[in-house]
Amino acid sequence: MAQHEVKLWSALRPFAQGESSVRIKARNIRELFARLEADYPGMVPLIRQGIAVSVDGTLYRDSWDTELPAGAEIFLLPRIQGG
Amino acid sequence: MTADTKFTGQTFKSVGTRPLRPDGIDKVTGRARYGADIDLPGQLVGSILRSPHPHAAIRAINTSKAEALQGVKAVITAADLPDLTNGNKELFDILDNCMARTHVYYDGHAVAAVAAVDAVTARKALKLIKVDYEILPHVTDVDEAVAPGAPVLHKKCFTQGVEPKPKKPSNIARRSEFGHGDVDAGFAKADVIIERTFRTEQTHQGYIEPHACVASISPDGSGELWVCTQGHFVFRQHCAELLGMDVSKLRVTPTEIGGGFGGKTHVWAEPVALALSRKANRPVKLVMSRDEVFRASGPTSATSIDIRIGVTKKGRITAGDATLRYTSGPYVGMWAELGAMTSFACYDMKHVRTVGLEVLVNRPKTTAYRAPSAPMAAFAVESVIDELAGRIGMDPVDLRIRNAAKKGTRSSYGPVYGPIGIGPTLKAAKEHPHMSAPLGENQGRGMACGFWFNFGGQTCTDLNIAPDGTVSLTVGTIDVGGARASLALVAAEELGIPYDQVRTVVGDTSTLGYNDMTDGSRGTFSSSMATIMSARNAISILKERAAKMWDIPVEKVIWEDGCAKAVGKKHGNLAPLSLAEIAEAAPNTGGPIAGHNELVADGAGVSFATHICDVEVDPETGRTQVVRYTVIQDAGKAVHPTYVEGQYQGGAAQGIGWALNEEYVYGDDGRLQNAGFLDYRIPVCSDLPMIDTQILEIPNPNHPYGIRGVGETSIVPPLAAIGNAVSNAFGVRMTHVPMSAPRILAALDEAQAAASEDVETA
Amino acid sequence: MTNLVNTNINGDAVGFACEADETLLDALRNRVGLKGVKEGCGTGDCGACSVILDGTLVCSCLVLGMEVEGRTVETVEGLSNGAELHTLQSKFIEHAALQCGICTPGFLMAAKALLKNNPDPSEEEIRYALAGNLCRCTGYDKIVRAVQATAAELREA
Ligand code: FES
Ligand code: FES
DSSP: OOEEEEEEOGGGGGGGTTOSEEEEEOSBHHHHHHHHHHHOGGGHHHHHHOEEEEETTEEESSOTTOBOOTTOOEEEEEOOOOO | OOSOOOOOOOOOSSTTOOOOOTTHHHHHHTOOOBGGGOOOTTOEEEEEEEOSSSSEEEEEEEOHHHHHSTTEEEEEOGGGSOOOOTTOHHHHHHHHHHSOSSEEOSTTOEEEEEEESSHHHHHHHHHHOEEEEEEOOOOOOHHHHHSTTOOOSOTTOOOBTOSSOOSSOOSEEEEEEEEESOHHHHHHTOSEEEEEEEEEOOOBOOOSSOOEEEEEEOTTSOEEEEEOOSOHHHHHHHHHHHHTOOGGGEEEEEOBOSOOTTTTSSOSSHHHHHHHHHHHTSOEEEEOOHHHHHHHSOBOOOEEEEEEEEEOTTSOEEEEEEEEEEEBTBSOOSHHHHHHHHTTTTBOOSSEEEEEEEEOOSSOOOOOOSSTTHHHHHHHHHHHHHHHHHHHTOOHHHHHHHHBOOTTOBOTTSSBOOSOOHHHHHHHHHHSHHHHSOOOTTEEEEEEEEEEOOOOEEEEEEEEEOTTSOEEEEESSOOSSSHHHHHHHHHHHHHTOOGGGEEEEEOOTTTSOOOOOSOTTOHHHHHHHHHHHHHHHHHHHHHHHHHHHHTSOGGGEEEETTEEEEOSTTTTTSOOEEHHHHHHHHHHHTSOEEEEEEEEEOOOOOEEEEEEEEEEEOTTTOOEEEEEEEEEEEOSSOSSHHHHHHHHHHHHHHHHHHHHTOOOOBOTTSOBSOOSTTTSOOOOGGGOOOEEEEEEOOOOTTSTTOOOOOSSGGGSSHHHHHHHHHHHHHSOOOOEESOOHHHHHHHHHHHHHHHHHHHHHO | OEEEEEEEETTEEEEEEEETTOBHHHIIIIIIOOTTSOOSOSSSSSOTTEEEETTEEEEGGGSBGGGGTTOEEEOGGGSSBTTBOOHHHHHHHHTTOOSSOSSHHHHHHHHHHHHHHOSSOOHHHHHHHTTTSOOSSSOSHHHHHHHHHHHHHHHHO
């Protein structure tokens, strides 16, 4: 299982000792959130509220089955609203 | 998502044509039923009592006189909508906004409601309700709300996102930050730096149809709701949760919708109508007046934005920094955050930082308005970019092309971009004949870029083959501007049948699985994806049935041009079976034929636009008229190009209104001064020119047909494009939207005064 | 006090009861059942409620129901000739002059009134004639084109 550097937007950083990214082993978004919840319990409420995941520039809000290819850029962002 | 939704580069027969829309006839003959057109037997008229004060504590409400009035069947207050939100802050805010509990937070905040036999009785009853208010100091202005000593709306509001947690409460509910690099280092490399503060005023989505619904709750606890909404499933969810109902016991039927633009993504009166119906035990119809729509349904944010951008003489942006204050009404939102994310998204920047501050004020709860929060941020950024181009003597389009974000660029909000399309829109703008057309006296030309995210979301569709081979497609996203036609085109394309053979309807919440709101430009993007998958699902069944009819293995059957065809040496000579023939035989080959799909349409892909605009300013009055306008935007693939053009034109017109006229005006008393279309002036026909459009088609890799959302981005560039045009006409930099005649006149006078001073000192 | 009003609506003799302070808009929608007449503001600012009264375009929210006694009212419901659409109606659909369609009945009536008086209007004349009708969806471009196309076709006919 690939280890990913997962980049955090500012609201998540306080729960990761101020780091701008964390290293996580995960095959897909579901595993990513599960690991994040286990390793950084402070993030749980935000994850439950909804976080969007950018995988190589494509935003995923709900598709937790989306695979995280090795070397992909993974960025966590707020779950946005539209008009 | 299990299905493969990647773009395959296919060519199209139906998609891209311009057939007539299926709901057209009903809409030109007056037959289409909108929110206020639904009537139920025995229905009562509901009406809401609203606070005249911008900020007050509710000491007591006495409803006894109203209840005693003949013809009044129910009177409700917050006590009839008890708090069942269980610590869910977002839901509690929705509840408190629908019916004030301990405090009113804005002029127009609901405090009580009645249901009566007719409108006259309902109005009389409202007058008999006595509310004892303790008036509190208020603040409506974004800058005043963050100033020291401002009245604080919520004593428990300590700015989130700040470490350590602030000791004192304030009206800044949340701080968010985006960016990368080292902005100070970036500014050190700049030859020219411009720093400015911009303000934009609050606008309303301005849909012509006021909110309207009919609610009916039966004594067994089940209920029905007819409502004009952008998301009937979300309305069902919120209403059921607020009323303590089982979600599946509330059936929500969406009516035709007379415009939404984000404003009908939120429940306002629907929970109130349901609570009234529950108490009165009769159906209740509740229709907002225009005054209520302005005072109490969601406008966009008012903003104040500090911006600083540095550039080298050669036209490379070295750094950008922005602080964005967005009002969110009395409840925290993510409006400044969206502004912070989108502000520099068009550009490739090494050093960038944006900070968003959500500001609480005594104004109605802010709600999404088409590409929410992006137009204001773009106004600030695109104005400064243009000014920088002038300062270094570079063409503003070239400066933008030079710095345009492209594949591999780290976006200002974080991730690295995949294949994106700002470059092509800029290039198209540069080559567009509009760019080089001559200008008349007192005219100026401006251009600007815009960005919006777009998204997909949960979606499902049902595709049923009727016994005669015609197809009915049921979708769960609301048709706000021609989506039924587009989705019928997609189904026809996939099935290989004529457009006329497909009829699309929007299903109610009991006939279809859950669908997210029609927002984020997602309607056609995501429902088309689900429709394609439904059709493929149906085709595999049709092939099985054909195989049975021929008595050959299903592997020997293909689907082509709306027919099952047998292939291979042995069966290749069988005559094709049409959809109608297979449908007719269905009873004896396994029963009805239908295709379904449920999916999450993620991967919508970001969207960019470039607009060009010519204005003419009357130097005597400051009155500004847009005389030519061009929209250039990427649609991925335009399913029905006419309606894509319509989206581009409509968004541009809304942006033009925002840029030049529209604003909420509050008096010192905290009351809205212009809650009507006479004083809140949206563009009329004689205010606008034809709006030219150029549709670019750069396929979206994450959609089987390459489709992208098109609904929102077109409202993003106009504010800046018009500001830049005014600036180019007269050399004044407009920093306050709307650029109404008095503001433009003041800027012109100021510039003139400065110029004559220069002459004197010279 | 409720009054009985006798009038002619879309060519039919119609009687309806209405209160003295009831608007024609409310009477048409709630008493006569002509819900194609829309309310966008109730104050004469949006044109969604436009009807033609004795040949003149009016906002039905600014007229009292009682005022139409003995007069002729035309609404969007009377525009087509049975199943045959009025040219304006078909051109509006063809040109996608509507998105949400809530403004459409008002625009159709305003355009009809315009073309009756001026069969060959310039773009500017069309824009000013329709300036009392608000549309938030289309930016008016396709509405103006639909009216232009109608005018051209009616002139040929
Ligand atoms: S409803 Fe009559 S003009 Fe708006
Ligand atoms: S089509 Fe929606 S208001 Fe005109």
